[in-house]
Amino acid sequence: MKENASAxxxxxxxxxxxxxxxxxxxxxxxxxxxxxxxxxxxxxxxAIAARARVGKQTIYRWWPSKSAVVLDVFTHLTGEKAGQPLPDTGDVATDLKTVLRATVDEFTTPAMDRTARAFTAEIQHDTELAVQIGERLVSPGTEVYKERLRSAVDAGQVRADADLELAVELLTGPFQKRWLLRTAPLTHTYAEDLVDMVMCALRP
Amino acid sequence: MKENASAxxxxxxxxxxxxxxxxxxxxxxxxxxxxxxxxxxxxxxxAIAARARVGKQTIYRWWPSKSAVVLDVFTHLTGEKAGQPLPDTGDVATDLKTVLRATVDEFTTPAMDRTARAFTAEIQHDTELAVQIGERLVSPGTEVYKERLRSAVDAGQVRADADLELAVELLTGPFQKRWLLRTAPLTHTYAEDLVDMVMCALRP
Amino acid sequence: MKENASAxxxxxxxxxxxxxxxxxxxxxxxxxxxxxxxxxxxxxxxAIAARARVGKQTIYRWWPSKSAVVLDVFTHLTGEKAGQPLPDTGDVATDLKTVLRATVDEFTTPAMDRTARAFTAEIQHDTELAVQIGERLVSPGTEVYKERLRSAVDAGQVRADADLELAVELLTGPFQKRWLLRTAPLTHTYAEDLVDMVMCALRP
Amino acid sequence: MKENASAxxxxxxxxxxxxxxxxxxxxxxxxxxxxxxxxxxxxxxxAIAARARVGKQTIYRWWPSKSAVVLDVFTHLTGEKAGQPLPDTGDVATDLKTVLRATVDEFTTPAMDRTARAFTAEIQHDTELAVQIGERLVSPGTEVYKERLRSAVDAGQVRADADLELAVELLTGPFQKRWLLRTAPLTHTYAEDLVDMVMCALRP
DNA sequence: TATTAATCGAGACGGTACGTCGCGTCTTGCC
DNA sequence: GGCAAGACGCGACGTACCGTCTCGATTAATA
Structure with a gap:
């Protein structure tokens, strides 16, 4: 019970x-x-303080670091659709393609691109932030995919014994790698090819 | 009128x-x-200059930035096995598992882990460096995988119509994502499961 | 469109x-x-910053250069007796000797000697500083001498037609030259001989 | 006999x-x-090395410091008339005025002005240089004045009991002070007034 | 005239200090 | 008490010169 404030x-x-x-x-x-x-x-x-016409202390009073501020920016950016479940039209391949195409569009906007890059960079040496990002963004993101895949298992479109955690990684990992390392541009076609390939591995 | 071009x-x-x-x-x-x-x-x-007992100028004379220095460190770290072809025992699954297990071991050492993270972070806002990394490390790394897969195609272990570029991403993307975001630990078992899953997608 | 004038x-x-x-x-x-x-x-x-346990910026915030700092040191050193009028016992020779002997004592202390030398050196290539020194130290210093000589004119101890500006230079110039070039040591006897010689030129 | 060169x-x-x-x-x-x-x-x-298209070592091989180089420059500037005796027309006042007017002209040229200022500044914290300057420039310079005054004593134009050392200081000190501190411009009129005033003190 | 060692130009080296930037904390009124 | 403003102690930046130390390539006094 902390009561001595100045101690x-x-x-x-x-x-x-x-x-x-x-x-x-x-x-x-x-x-x-x-x-x-x-x-x-x-x-x-x-620069933030100057542009916001705010005292530096006002920033430090409410956020512990630059990363924390940007985390909030990012959360607001992606916030609305955070826990949103993936679409379920009955055909998992179609739905995954829809989602990945949307993700391509998202990561192609400068705002998202730069902010997301900043984060990926920052969490490499800010463990605290990494944990927060993991809990608030990565895990929920992964979970909605798994949920959709579970539904596909029930519908007989995905093998029952498939490791869904790994399956999600197979969908998002290549995507992330291509984006991060800029090895090739992110396109709708790419999103579709990726889903097709992964579905080969998941089908019963 | 003497012109002091070099003055x-x-x-x-x-x-x-x-x-x-x-x-x-x-x-x-x-x-x-x-x-x-x-x-x-x-x-x-x-700190680098102090520890190396070297004038700062000597660093700046030969490298434009901290990143550039570390790029050289990194190149020397991974340099020897850069263009080395992957093993080829005749069974592509076995060989890929061998390689990925080795990569797990590599990325588990602090030296490699920290240096590689530093890079991945840095190339997010240093385009120049990104290009260099791409040319000197990423592309050659991808190429040896593709080469092994081509050999597997010839051996009838991989579909002839498979997109090998994508196939390599399927192997390395999930791996990189797990490592970067620390969503789960990198283990030998993981390496094997990943190869198994990908092979499902690639087999004829 | 917000203009970040102060950003x-x-x-x-x-x-x-x-x-x-x-x-x-x-x-x-x-x-x-x-x-x-x-x-x-x-x-x-x-070194100043380190000894004062102060950030360098704090020095640069308030003084434009090392010279400016030392100018303030110097001003504080001589400050108190800056505008002080010379003694007036009725006999101008006696009074000038008193003052010059005191000046000898002053320029014999290391603090004054080194600081004054530093300045004389510095104003040779710092015109800005030279002007400030002139206004804040040299002119007031000259003025008190002239004042005393005017009083001596009234008392009939100095010719009425004497150029007092030049008279002051005659008293202080040789003194300064000897000190600056170290051609000979500054002593009380020297101060007295100098006054005697100059008085020969000034007496009616 | 030094034979072990590297010792x-x-x-x-x-x-x-x-x-x-x-x-x-x-x-x-x-x-x-x-x-x-x-x-x-x-x-x-x-900059010297660059402009002279010379290796830095070549400078350091022959001169110990920047001051030493400039001392040589200065010596060459004033060198020719170094030990030259003062003119002797029979009237000491006239001769002194001639010399001081020439000195005014000399110290009014930028080359002489800047070089001389540099020296006066430098000898304030370079004792070694001060000694050299004293021996090579100041003393000889003073000596020729004394010589002329001795001749004036013989001619009955100057008191026999006058301290000639001090007399020279009376002529050159005010001049130097005015120049160094820039209290007033150096003019021919000033040179003449100065000689007149000093002669008042020296005449029998 | 040929040899050969020192000087030359060039500039990299280990350093020190520069003057600036941004950090995160602290202080001063204002609302 | 939170706020805008910004001074503070501090650490690092990237640059400028210092004086020393190699490098070949002349170059001038001897052999």
Whole structure:
């Protein structure tokens, strides 16, 4: 039970009820713009504060690091469709193609591209952030795929003994690799070919 | 009117013939150690210079950035087996498992893990470096896989109409994703399961 | 379209009201000590900052150069007696001797000697500083001499038609030359002989 | 008899007979130009070497420091008239005025002005140089004045009991002070007034 | 006249200090 | 008490020169 506020490093917990909504929005907007304009690495806390016309302390009061700010930006970007289940028309191949094509479109926009890259880069040396990303974005993302595949198993379109965890990796891993290493462009055709190939491995 | 073309101003290219082998080795060694000890992000040019007992200018003379130094470290790490063809015992599944198990072992060592992560992070906002990495490491790495798969096609173990480029991605993409996002540990069993699953998709 | 006037780029003037008195004192003290210990040329901004336990930026925020810092040190050294009028016992020769003897004593202390030398050196290639020195130290210093000589004219001890500007130079120029070029030691006797000689030229 | 060349610090004395006249001239010319163009402080050994199209070692082989190079430049500038006796028309006041007017002209040229300032500055923290300057320039310079004054004593134009050392200081000190501190411009009129005033003090 | 060792131009080297940038913390009024 | 503003101590940046140390390529005094 922490009661001595100044004993634990002088870090008094701020009162969220008094938080300025205006400042929060301005900070997230500024960060969002800057990450697209200059990228994560060249974006500085100082620049965020300046563009948001906000004191630096106001940022540090509510977020522990630059990554944390951008995590919030990212969450807002992808937030709405986070837990959304995948479409289920009855044909798993069609549905997966629909989803992957949409993902191609998403990762082709500069905002998403740069922000996602920034994260993938950042979690390589920020374990804390990696855990958060894993829990808030990766796991839920994987789960909706697994859910759709389970439904496909029930429909007899996927082998019952298939390792679904691995199956999801087979769908998303190549996609991510191609995007990260820029080995080849992400296209709708690619999304379809990928699903076709993976379905070969999953069909009963 | 004597024109002092070389008197001041711009970056005259240094003469590689005069390069100090001693300094180069010391710098690469220092960088190699530091990347393991503190990680790429916390490793500074100043620290490399200090540990290598070298002037900072000597680093900047030969490498444009920290990334470039580490690229050389990395190249030396993986260099020897760069173009090495994959084993060919006649059974493609066995051979791929052998290779992927070895890769698991490799990416489990701190030196490789940290250096590779540093790179994957860095090439997200350093396009120049991305190109170099692509040409010097990724492409050759992919090529040896494709070569082995071509041999498997000839042996009738892989469908003749399979997209080998995609096939390689199917093997390495999931692996890379699991490693990068740390969604699950890399084990020999995983390597084997992955090969088995992919072979389902590739068999005639 | 929001214009980020203050976001980046140029030198925004710092607000003197927020200036840290503690830092200012520490910097001047450190500079004062260092100039005596190692001399102006070998004194570095880095050393001042380190000794004052101050960030380099804090020095550069308030002073444009090393010279400017030392100018402040010097001003504080001589500051108190800057505008002080010369003694007036009724006998101008006696009074000038008193003053010049005191000046000999002053320029014989290491602190004054080294600081004053540093300045005389520095104003040779720092015109800005030269102007400041001229206005803040040299002119006021000359003026008090002229004032005393005017009083001597009134008392009939100095010719009414004497060029007092030149008279002051006659008193201080030889003194300064001997000190600067170290042609001979500065002594009380020298001060007295100098006054005697100059008085020959000034008496009615 | 020094025979073990490498024992005394590895500094083999260079053989002046093999010295390249071309290099020496080029170095002195380059230094001479640079001191006028950028001033002593901003002139670097590197720039001298570059402009003279000479290796840095060639400079360091023959001169121990930047000051030493400029000392040679200066010596060449003033060299020819170094020990030259002052004119002696029979009237000491006239002769002194002639000389001081010439000195005014000399110190009004940029080359002389900047070089002389550089020296006066430099000898404030380079004792070695100060001694050399004293012996090679200041003392001889003073001596010719004293010689002329001695002649004036013989001619009955100057008091026999006058301290000639001090008399020379009275002539040159004010001049130097005005020049160094730029308190007022150096003019022919000033030179004449100065001589007149000093003669008041020296006449029998 | 040929030899040969020192000087030459060039510039890489280990260093020190520069002046700037951005960090994360601290301080000062204002609302 | 949160806020905008921004000064602070600090650490690293990338650059400029320092004075020393190789490198061939002249080059000039001897053999």
């Amino acid at each position: 634990d490093g002088g870090r008094r917990a701020p009162n969220p009820k008094r938080r300025s909504a205006r400042a929060e929005r301005a900070i997230l907007d500024a960060a969002s713009e800057l990450i697209v304009e200059v990228g994560f690495a060249r974006m500085t806390m100082e | 001041d101003g711009g970056r005259r290219a240094p003469n590689p013939k005069r390069r100090s082998a001693r300094a180069e080795r010391a710098i690469l060694d220092a960088a190699s150690e530091l990347i393991v000890e503190v990680g790429f992000a916390r490793m500074t040019m100043e | 980046d780029g140029g030198r925004r003037a710092p607000n003197p009201k927020r200036r840290s008195a503690r830092a200012e004192r520490a910097i001047l003290d450190a500079a004062s000590e260092l100039i005596v210990e190692v001399g102006f040329a070998r004194m570095t901004m880095e | 005394d610090g590895g500094r083999r004395a260079p053989n002046p007979k093999r010295r390249s006249a071309r290099a020496e001239r080029a170095i002195l010319d380059a230094a001479s130009e640079l001191i006028v163009e950028v001033g002593f402080a901003r002139m670097t050994m590197e």
